[in-house]
Amino acid sequence: MSELPSLAFAGIGLMGLPMCRRLLTAGYRVTVWNRSPDKCAPLVALGAQVADTPAALCDAAGIVLLCLADTAVVRAVVFGPNGIIEGAREGQLLVDHSSLEPSATREMAAALAARGMRWVDAPVSGGTAGAEAGSLAIMAGGRAEDIERVRPILMHLGQRLTHMGEVGAGQxxxxxxxxxxxxxxxxxxxxxxxxxxxxxxxxxxxxxxxxxxxxxxxxxxxxxxxxxxxxxxxxxxxxxxxxxxxxxxxxxxxxxxxxxxxxxxxxxxxxxxxxxxxxxxxxxxxxxxxxxxx
Structure with missing residues (x-):
């Protein structure tokens, strides 16, 4: 049986907390980051590691998941000082569960791709109850091979993952x-x-x-x-x-x-x-x- 990949997760809010909890319970090694570090404490108690910066998430895992408030926050976490782009490496994936503007998603995905890190937009529906139960509906945009790479991971979070098209289609x-x-x-x-x-x-x-x-x-x-x-x-x-x-x-x-x-x-x-x-x-x-x- 192959070893589960290490994961990183930014955004430990109403949705991010139960999503990370499910990933930890499923046996994944998860490194987390949040603007308010104290919100990570319940996950640390379950075995999660905490990154000092968003860039450090890329050192901890090849797949980085986000669940953030809006387009401006995602842009800051990915492209701001010590942002994910500074740690991005060839072959890594960013999976964004946030709800963003589709055009901004495509623009940011193109900029991150220049560093070799590809983007899957995978917003979710089902609320906190769905996040806790692992019954979210996940709608994804991106390359088919990237979505299949993360499907086993995301199926711990949702009852269904549907590939809707290219990057931006999920949004x-x-x-x-x-x-x-x-x-x-x-x-x-x-x-x-x-x-x-x-x-x-x-x-x-x-x-x-x-x-x-x-x-x-x-x-x-x-x-x-x-x-x-x-x-x-x-x-x-x-x-x-x-x-x-x-x-x-x-x-x-x-x-x-x-x-x-x-x-x-x-x-x-x-x-x-x-x-x-x-x-x-x-x-x-x-x-x-x-x-x-x-």
Whole structure:
């Protein structure tokens, strides 16, 4: 039986922590880096090593995985001082689980390729529960041989890994995913607020609609939280959905297409965020519609 490859991982946040935990449990040697080193402590307790810089991740492993907040953060970690590009070597792979702008992904991949390190964009869907259970949906862009190289690793994180095309295709697919998720979350918030005003027991909505055409994972997760006004602990962030909606509308402009539903969702999400909810869970979207009752 061949020895498992050593891995490196940057970004120990809501998603990165359970993803790394699963890789360690599966027997991989994992070196981690995070801007706030204290967040690495639970992984160190499981046997992870900590790198001093992103560049040092390339010394520790031939496959470097990222799960970071946005395009600007990925750019800084890869190309900033002591960034991954400074340690990159021929034959290494960067696997980016972040949700980024597709055009920026292609640009950064080309720049890193000049150092011999290839890029796989592999954003995920399924939230923290999916990360903990290893049931994420992973949509990937990159060379087929690179995706097959990392498939055994990523299958510890997800139930499915789909090769969507060349570099950037994974990010396009994630933008489509987020269009559906965000619009769904907003209409669920509308539904809960409307049902409340009409005197319906909103705690029963998710159960009543389960299995019908209106059913969805967001409905089963968000409707009960909204009905009970249970917004803690934060499982994901309003700012993340807003960022991804902006990516989607920008992509539509680049392609000369129209996304009116997504554009409206972005406006509503931005309005909600402007009321101090950017760092809160999207379940708080119900408050946007409750506030309109007067």
């Amino acid at each position: 396009v697919t994630k933008a489509c995913n987020q269009m559906i998720v965000a619009c769904n979350a907003l209409v669920i918030a509308e539904v809960v607020a409307l049902a409340e005003r009409a005197g319906v027991d909103t705690r029963l909505l998710a159960t009543a609609l389960a299995g019908g055409f209106a059913d969805s994972k967001p409905l089963q997760i968000l409707a009960p939280q909204m009905a009970a006004s249970e917004f803690e602990p934060v499982k994901w962030h309003v700012r993340t959905l807003l960022k991804d909606l902006d990516t989607a509308t920008g992509l539509a402009r680049e392609q000369g297409g129209a996304t009116p539903m997504t554009g409206l969702a972005a406006q509503l999400m931005r309005l909600h965020g402007s009321h101090g909810h950017l760092e809160r869970d999207p379940a708080t979207l119900v408050e946007l519609f409750r506030e309109r009752r007067s």
